[in-house]
Amino acid sequence: MTYNTTDIAYIASKTSTSVWNLVTKTGAVPADITTSTVVSIKHEYTSLSAAVTGAVDVNHLNTTGLVTGNYQLNFPCYYDSAADTTAVTVSGYTTAPANYIRIYTPISTTTEANASQRHQGKWDDGKYNLNVSSVGAYNVNINNQFVHVDGLQIKNSSTSGYDQIGIDMDKNSYVSNNILQYAGSGGTNIFGIQYNLTAGNFNLKVWNNIIYGFKKGIGGNAGGDVLRAVVYNNTVKDAIVGYYTNGYMDTILKNNIAQNCIDGFTSSNFHPSSNYNISDLVADAPGANSKNSTTVAFADPANKDFHLSTSDTAAKNSGADLSADINLAFTNDIDGQTRPSSSSTIWDIGADEAATAIYYSVGQNTTDHKTGTPTVTIASGIATFSEAQTATNMGVGDKVTYNTTSVAYISEKISTSQWKLITATGATPTNVTGQTVNSIAHTFNLINYAIGNGINYAAGVNYLNTSNLVTGNYQLNLPCYNDGSVNNTNLIISAYTTSPANYIKIYTPVSTTTESNTNQRHQGKWDDTKFRIDVNGSFQLNSSYLVADGLQFNIGNDGVYVSSGPNAVKISNSIIKSSYGASYGIRIDGQSTTPKSAYVYNNIVYGGSAGICRYYDGAGKTLYAYNNTVYGGTNAGIYDLAGSSIVAKNNIVQGSTDGYKGTFLAGSDYNISDLAADAPGANSKNSTTVAFVDAANKDFHLSVSDTVARKTGLNLQADSYLHFGEDIDGQGRAGDWDIGADEFSEVVQQSQISSPNLDAGLVGHWTFDGKDISGTTAKDTSGNNNNGTISGATKAIGKLGQGTDFSVATNVVTVPDKDNLDGMSQLTLSAWINPRTSGIGTSFGRIIEKGNGSSYNFLFVGNNLECDIGVTAVGSTTSPLSGKYNSWHHVDCVYDGANVSIYLDGVSVASAAKTGVVGSGSTAMTIGNNVAGDRTFNGKIDDVRIYNRALSANEIGQLYHFGQVEVRETGTTTIRK
Known part of the structure; x- marks a missing residue:
């Protein structure tokens, strides 16, 4: 702060917005003054790099000796309008345990800043972030002891160079509560957090960090002397190696997560006290109480939200309480949430303490x-x-x-x-x-x-x-x-x-x-028998991080309305209409000094003057409008009234006076309008009429006769701003997406086929539907928590909604061993399959296998099906699959304690005598391959079920007939069943 023309002081703490505590450049109390004019209040430096190198000059500390001057040097980092893009090197300082350097983002609005500058456990472009793209970039290179980096967002976008490193640590340095992501390409050594030391008996401490996309997550080397690294409660995702140690480095690992890594934990020098870690690989995480072959459920991994899901059962309440740990004691998670301290509650594993x-x-x-x-x-x-x-x-x-x-x-x-x-x-x-x-x-x-x-x-x-x-x-x-x-x-x-x-x-x-x-929930068309909101007024969602999903609104005034303040509101999978003459179906306001977002996707909107509007109250909030269908509108279909504030992708507007009104942001594309020169984007379609099932009666599902919206959209499963994989009905999207809220399908939805009679004895049920896939996790919907890990297999249009495509050798879904998956006296294996061949590189492609075949095995043998229960094998001999590839078939293997029978499309095709219980073993159950990864099913698989009882022929028929669907046209109306 500059005042009294030339006097300068620095804010040390906040008492209120009117009262702030000041110090001089060397930490002394400034001289008292009265009613002096304030010339300016501003940040001292425009980058962290400039601060670290400039703090030692004559206008600031005028020394590098923090010990001699008895200083503790703080670099609080603030977001103004964009990322900090200059790499940082900390070197040349003389430091000590009490005379350290702290690089951090302020949090407290009571004592530090008017607004928190820190992320909340998920990357946030509106908070301070250090994004470096220079060749061989080290975002933060620490060449001093006693440096603490806390609460930053670090993105490495380098495209070349031998080393690309998020944070390179020195002796006795601490790294905590950071998010590190790799968004570059090339390079050999791509590290999230690295320590590479040569001598001395020192400690490094790394805790509460989330790291994804780097080739190596956390680790390093030590030569000469033994150095100790304390690595607690971190989450590493999508790496070649999650955690590693080389040389003399002695690393203690506790409460860490490694997921979707080729090698989660690799070292011969992990300390014996390492414990309570999680890996989704076999025999990987160190520690007697660690969990292997275990998949963690994250909140939204597709959108890089690695908070623990509230439904997670792997990491929640499974860790060690480290609040009194002798090497590193702490009590908060990456969000600043307090971890439990009661004797009856234990910590979660990973950087996040899951919400209740x-x-x-x-x-x-x-x-x-x-x-x-x-x-x-x-x-x-x-x-x-x-x-x-x-x-x-x-x-x-x-x-x-x-x-x-x-x-x-x-x-x-x-x-x-x-x-x-x-x-x-x-x-x-x-x-x-x-x-x-x-x-x-x-x-x-x-x-x-x-x-x-x-x-x-x-x-x-x-x-x-x-x-x-x-x-x-x-x-x-x-x-x-x-x-x-x-x-x-x-x-x-x-x-x-x-x-x-x-x-x-x-x-x-x-x-x-x-x-x-x-x-x-409705099924993509207004339904008076489902939950609905009907009011001649607005429905105001004026709270950040609010989700409105799968609702029906008949609304007035400003419709479903989000004011300027809230951030990251999501409106999805809803039907929004107005019989009250609403000005807008959805209105998003957005004046803001920091970047904010709103997400509107998979909605059907009709009946208002304008369908979806980004209001004109100012810049600062971007509206992402994806895969919506807007019909009618005397003013506009999708309206960027603010100007350059909407990214519109895969939307349909039909029957509006002005389909897409205003100036849309770059990236808007693959939209459809029935007006000329209207929809934004080089790949958008104008003067184009979409064929709906029954627009007159407000059924805006795509018709079987449509040729303009079906399979002409952009696949948004890897979109930079919003990832999703289902349509308004909950049906999976795959390949080239359909444009609009509906993904056309000639198949029934998974949610339509539930039957209490077929729930009895169900020990595993993998639908592969969008709602049952979270990142690489295939949820078991039987309630038995036999969740699987998807390795390589991809989403595809299935028989009952979304399925999984096994197209490359080693593709597999692996379900960890559990007692309820084997050892039963009766058994039924059931699946929908769409084979291309009888297997990749083999004629023995696996459908379902447990115990490496010792428990059960359902597979192809040429054009025949075979089911092995232990040593007893039964196979069809009439080649029932000959000529039937590239189409869907329902297959079942039933063991009733006396016989093993195989069914194809509801009809028995083979049977043989068999007695005894199904063998037990500790090997995982697999779908689409075996454990060794050399018996890959070549094709698509959907709706896999395992029962601990023998289904009757009638029940097999019920499962088969669930997949039958009729799609016919009567005049211009398509009837979907």
């Missing part, structure tokens, strides 16, 4: 809908009801009252008789036995009671007792149910403190396996 998922349901009433007069027994959070609970509007978020005054909330469905329960704040309820169930009801009867209009019951004393989701580390879920009427009150949400991991989600449950007894 809270569920409060919203309906149109809070009437009791329990079935019968049940009692309930609760053990470790699993509630077993004496009578099956079958209400169609029952599911996650419902409030269970028992023993007169005890209350818990449904967090997951296991079956109609078993449901997981949590308390109002996400804890496990106390165990009880045989207690009377008084009621099961929705928690709230209107959304605005739950969360809006100043009411905010969800933040009240009987529920969360806070609106600060960050401090409590909560994720607030509001599943919405149809009770036969509508939610008819407008909404203003604004009172919550949120973050990328601590968000609010308003949505409709879909899964009848894990969420609710019936699907509560």
Whole structure:
């Protein structure tokens, strides 16, 4: 700060926006003054590199000797308008433990800055970031001892050079709470965090970092003397080597995650105390309590959000409490969230301490809908009801009252008789036995009671007792149910403190396996039997990190509205219409001094004057509008009223006075308009009419006769700003995408085929649908947590929604060994297959295998199918697959304790006698290959099921007929079944 014309002082701390504490350039207290004119307040340097090299000059410290001057040197880093692009070298200083250098981003708005400058555990272009692209770049090269780098975002974009390194550490340096990503190419040594030391007995400490894309994540070399590196609670993703040690380096690894690495942990010098680490590879992570062959569920890995998913069971509550660790004691995660310290709760593994998922349901009433007069027994959070609970509007978020005054909330469905329960704040309820169930009801009867209009019951004393989701580390879920009427009150949400991991989600449950007894979501066309909001007013989503997903709005005024302040609001998979003459279907405001975003995708919008609008209130917020279908609009379809504030991709606008109005940002492309010279983008189509199923009756699914939107869009699964892989119906997108909200499919959706009769005995079910794929994890929807890891296999259009394509040798889905996958007295293996050949490089392509064949093996033998149960093999001999490649077929292997039978398309094609139990073993179960990786299935596989019982011929027929679909045209109307 410059004042009194030429006097200079520096802010040391904040008391309030009016009172700040100042020091001189050498840390002394400046002379007192009264009412002196302030000339300027500004940053001292324009780059971190300039600060590190300039701090020693005569105008600042005037020395490199921090020990002699007894200084502790701080370099707080701020975001102004763009990334810092100059590489940083810290050298030439004389330091000591008390005279260290700290490079960091300020957090506290009470004592440090007016706004936090730090990321929240996910890369944020609106926060300080150091993006270096020079040849052979070291983003931060530390050549001094006692340097602490804390809370930065570091991106290496170098395209050549031998070494490309995020942070290169020196002796006794600390690196914590950083996000490092590699976005370059070329180079040999591409390291996230490296230490390469030669002599001395020193320590390095590395904790709470997220690293992805580098060839090597964290590690280094030591020559001469033994040096110790303490590496705790880091997350490394997508590397050749996750963690490594060479030479004399003695590394202690605790609570670290390595995922999707060729080698997660490699060294002969990991310290014996290393423990509680996780790898998705076999026999990899060091430590007796570490987990191998284990897949971690992240919040949104496709969009580089490596917070732990609230559904994760691998890393959550599985680590060591390091709050009193002798080598490195700390208590927070990368977000600044406090890790638990109670004796009954243990830490999560990795950089993030997962948020606690809270569920409060919203309906149109809070009437009791329990079935019968049940009692309930609760053990470790699993509630077993004496009578099956079958209400169609029952599911996650419902409030269970028992023993007169005890209350818990449904967090997951296991079956109609078993449901997981949590308390109002996400804890496990106390165990009880045989207690009377008084009621099961929705928690709230209107959304605005739950969360809006100043009411905010969800933040009240009987529920969360806070609106600060960050401090409590909560994720607030509001599943919405149809009770036969509508939610008819407008909404203003604004009172919550949120973050990328601590968000609010308003949505409709879909899964009848894990969420609710019936699907509560529309299927891409307005449906009065599903949850809907009908109000002649606005629905205001004025809170950052808020998700509105799978809803139906009949709305007025400004429609679904997001004001300037909120960041990263997502509106997806919704139908938004107006019979009230709304000015906008979706309106996004955006004046901001720091970059903000809003994401609008897979929506169908019609009935308003304008469909989707980025309002004119100023620059600063970018609207990403992807794969929306907008119909009608007397003003505009998609309207960039602010100018150069929308990136529009894969959108359809039809029947609007002005389809795409305004100036769109570069990158907008693959859009369709029925007007001339209208849609932005070189690959967009103008004067083009899309064929819908029944536009007159507002069914905007793509017609079977359409030739302009189908398979003409851009695949956005690797988009720089927003990744997703499904359409508005939840069907998978693959290959060349369709344009608009709908991905045409002549197949039924996975969510349409749930059958209670076929849930019995199901120990594994891999749908491969978009909602059941998270990064490289294929979710087991049976509820048994037999999740698989996808290696190489890619998403593809399946038979029942999305499937998986095994097109390259070594492609495989691997499911870790578990007792419920073998050792049974009866067995059924079931799958949809679409083979190209009988295998890659072999005629023995695997469909399903367990125990390297010792338990069971379902495979091809030429044009025949073979199923091996232990040493007993049965195979078809009539070549039933001859001439049937490149098409979908349903295959089953059934063992009933007396015979093994094979079914093709619902018909038995082979059988042989067999007795005894299925063999047990410790080898993984695989789909599409064997464990050795040399029996690759060549084609697509979908809807894999394993049962611990023998399905009947009738049940096999049910599974087969689930995949039959009729698509026919009557006049101009396509009927999809």
